[in-house]
Amino acid sequence: MPQTIFCRTLLLTTAALLAGTAQASPVSSLPSVFPQPVAMKLTGPALEIGREVTIVSAEQADPATVALIRGALTAAGVDTIQTARSLPAKPRGTVVVIGTSKSAPVRSAVSRLGGTLPDQREGYALLSGATDNGALVVLAGQDADGLYFAAQTLRQLTERGTMPAVTIQDRPAMAIRGTIEGFYGAPWSMHDRAQHIGFLASVKANTYVYSPKDDPFARDKWREDYPQATLNELKGLIDQARAHHVRFTYAISPGPSICYSNPDDVQALKRKFEAFRALGVRSFYIAFDDIEYTKWNCDQDRAALGEPGERAAGLAQAQLSNTIYSWLKAKDGAEAELMIVPTEYFNTTESPYKAALRQVDPAVYVQWTGTDVVPPAISTGDAKAATKAFGRKTLLWDNYPVNDYGESSGRLLMAPYAKREAGLSDELSGILANPMNQEAPSRVAVFGSAAFAWNDRGYDADRAWKAAARMLASNDAATTAALMTFFDVEHLAPMFGSQPWQPSAPRLKATLDGVADSLAHGSAEQRRDALARLKATADDLASAPDTIRAGVSDAGFIAQSKPWLDALQLWGRALQATASGLSAAEQGSPRARAFFAQAEALATQAEAIQTIPNTTRPQGPIKLADGVLDRFVREAPSLLYVSRD
Incomplete structure (x- = not known):
């Protein structure tokens, strides 16, 4: 054989072999998942999901979780979804096993794929690999919340129509993650809130606090009952939040007018909470922020609690908080949850007020906004000082991206969620971001705060910022680029003063x-x-x-x-x-x-x-x-x- 023919044959044969190898083992890349999982690694080439899938569930998974999984599979091209209670002996196509760690099929599938079961509240494992007849995917939640979050991850993994062979072990770093609608100005519409709750669920946040400052029945008219029509609308939000594994927390601000020692006012507070308990709410919040605490609202408090002042205010608020928490706990047991925001809600300076407030039951969450109302940064050292000042790990009320103050006039605050130090999960019980008057634009920053609260040590502010743009753009490249241009010109993040903590454009x-x-x-x-x-x-x-x-x-x-x-x-x-x-x-x-x-x-x-x-x-x-x-x-x-x- 002439040498030129031999060389051409060798090249053609090599090309054919390489093409065949590429067909048999498609290149698999590590997907982007937000929030960033604690541990994620590829274990093989990408898997073809195919058009037929069997979902195996030995337990009764909640409808929202099942809907998420079905939606992800359908979007990936699956047109036939069957269900089974146990692993089929001879599966056809892809098998997706879902359930908690207690489920026998889940335990078997996790073992088959060489993984480990989750062991932390809200944690999950997601594993996938090839089988003789297709692919095996398992979503194992430590609890129902963890399974739901696994389904949210599956939604992201299948966006390209295939499924990576992957092992994910994931769990949240902070117990509380979400937002507090706590701004001044026009409250969100019920539609905005519904949209926001769906968004929170998509980023594995678990808390929405209803606390609009301009809701008269939560502040100025806090003793009065809500109109039934408003309660009916709120019940829709409460039901939606529960379905999507988001805790709806009802907040009330009695501070401007409450008489702490008047049993009628204490009873009015209980009656207000009882109305929301009847709607299924088990998480409540008392706001003592933005009030005058060196004078009483009634002579009865002077007689019962002495002369007004910082220490007297701290004691009064601690006693009220403990009374309400004991009542909630008697009603709801382990489900009962109470949060408060103190009058001294920023800085860590020791004071008579903080010393008195430390008498609040250790199970009650106390909020703190950082070293200032709008802090330029938050370090682990700051949070440690707050732990000492308030006698517990604090729940961060992060006043970003809220824009209800003078320095933010005329602005959307769309810089990345940044300058929060990795390791804060050791010193905080959670993060609640205070969003803007504009609900949808708020998601840019809240996307980052939720990702940070889930995995602060794996958080990358710039990557999360770009991922928020891709989310809004439905992954369209041109729209994502245009959004990044928009975010840049709305990058300035002000404080109370002339110097911003994030620069302009x-x-x-x-x-x-x-x-x-x-x-x-x-x-x-x-x-x-x-x-x-x-x-x-x-x-x-x-x-x-x-x-x-x-x-x-x-x-x-x-x-x-x-x-x-x-x-x-x-x-x-x-x-x-x-x-x-x-x-x-x-x-x-x-x-x-x-x-x-x-x-x-x-x-x-x-x-x-x-x-x-x-x-x-x-x-x-x-x-x-x-x-x-x-x-x-x-x-x-x-x-x-x-x-x-």
Whole structure:
């Protein structure tokens, strides 16, 4: 055989073998799962789920869990789903075994795949591998909550239509994970709350606290009964939360008017809680925040508790909390749960108030907002100091991304959830994020806070931020990129003061600073390249709103973000005109002045856009990449000489 023919034959044979190997063993990549599991590893090539699946469940799994599993399989291309109580002797296609660690089929399937059963509350194991006739997948929960969270992970694993051969051992780092609707301003609608509870479930959060400051029946009229129509609406939310393994916690704020030593007021509080107990609520919350605690609301308290002051207030609140918790425990046993937020809810400075409040029953959760109302960061050292100050691990009330204070006026707060130190799970009982008046945009930050509370040591703020964008974009790449552009211009996160704890538009600022530097110090070629980058950036800003409107299916996100998207489009066009003006100036063209005038007019239009009336406290003009984009547009005409000819 001539050598050239031999070589060609060898190459063709090798290519065929490689192609055959690729077909038999498709490349498998480690999937992205959020929250990040505690332990996840690939154990083989990707599995074909096929069109026929048998779900094996020896126990009665709850409907929401079963619906999640069926939905994930159907979305992955399965069209026939059968059920069985035990592992079939000769399975056809994929077998999915679900249940808790007590289930015999679950224990057998976990053993067959070489895994271990979960042993922590809300924990789960998810394992998958090939069999002679298809694939075996097992979802093992330590309890019903753990099984539900395993189903949420399965939903993510099957998004690409296949199933990785994988072993996942997972459990939450913190017992309480979720949000507290605790802001001032217009409360969320019932529809918003329903959407939010579904979102919380999808990110393995387990708590929603109903505590809108502007609900009159929870604060100013706390002694009065809710209208029956409102109770009926709330019952729908309570039922939904229970189905999706989210604890609905009812909060009341009696502090502005309560008479602690009046039995009638104590009875009124019990009566209010009893109405929610009748709806199935077992978790309650008493808010003592944002009240005057150096005076009494009634003379009866002076007679019973002495002169008003910090220590007297702490004792009064501790006694009331203990009375209510004892009553709840007598009613509901191990299911009873009580949380409080103290009047001194931030810092860890020792005080007569905190010393008195330490008399609260150790089983009652006490909230703390960090080293300030809106802290720039939270360290494990801070949390350890809080543990000492309050006499227990605190439950973090994280005032991010809430935007109901002056410094946040006109802003959506959409920077990543960051500057919370890994290891906080050792010192906190959980994290409840206080969201914005805008429910759907709040999910960007809450996605991160839930992921951190689940696995603080495995948390990556930037990856979680991008994953939140993919979630909103339904994994569409162009929409995800547009959302990241939007998130960047709404990146500034303020505190109570002039200095933000997260800066304004860091990605855009780096680009604009680079353009300014190139124009100042670069060669002619470098200036042209910089202006090309500027045009591309401006085009991205101008087109992002339309891409988001077309690609984000969540109508609430589009509606609640509307004025910010409108402003972004105008600012993008202003930057396009600025880029054209700089290019014209670079070429010595007198047209530059007209472009700069157009940019100024568009910027003025953008700055005139206001927040949606009656939805935000405080109201005001929309702020977007302020101090970055507005400054560049206004200073651009001075970066190059503009011809007057």
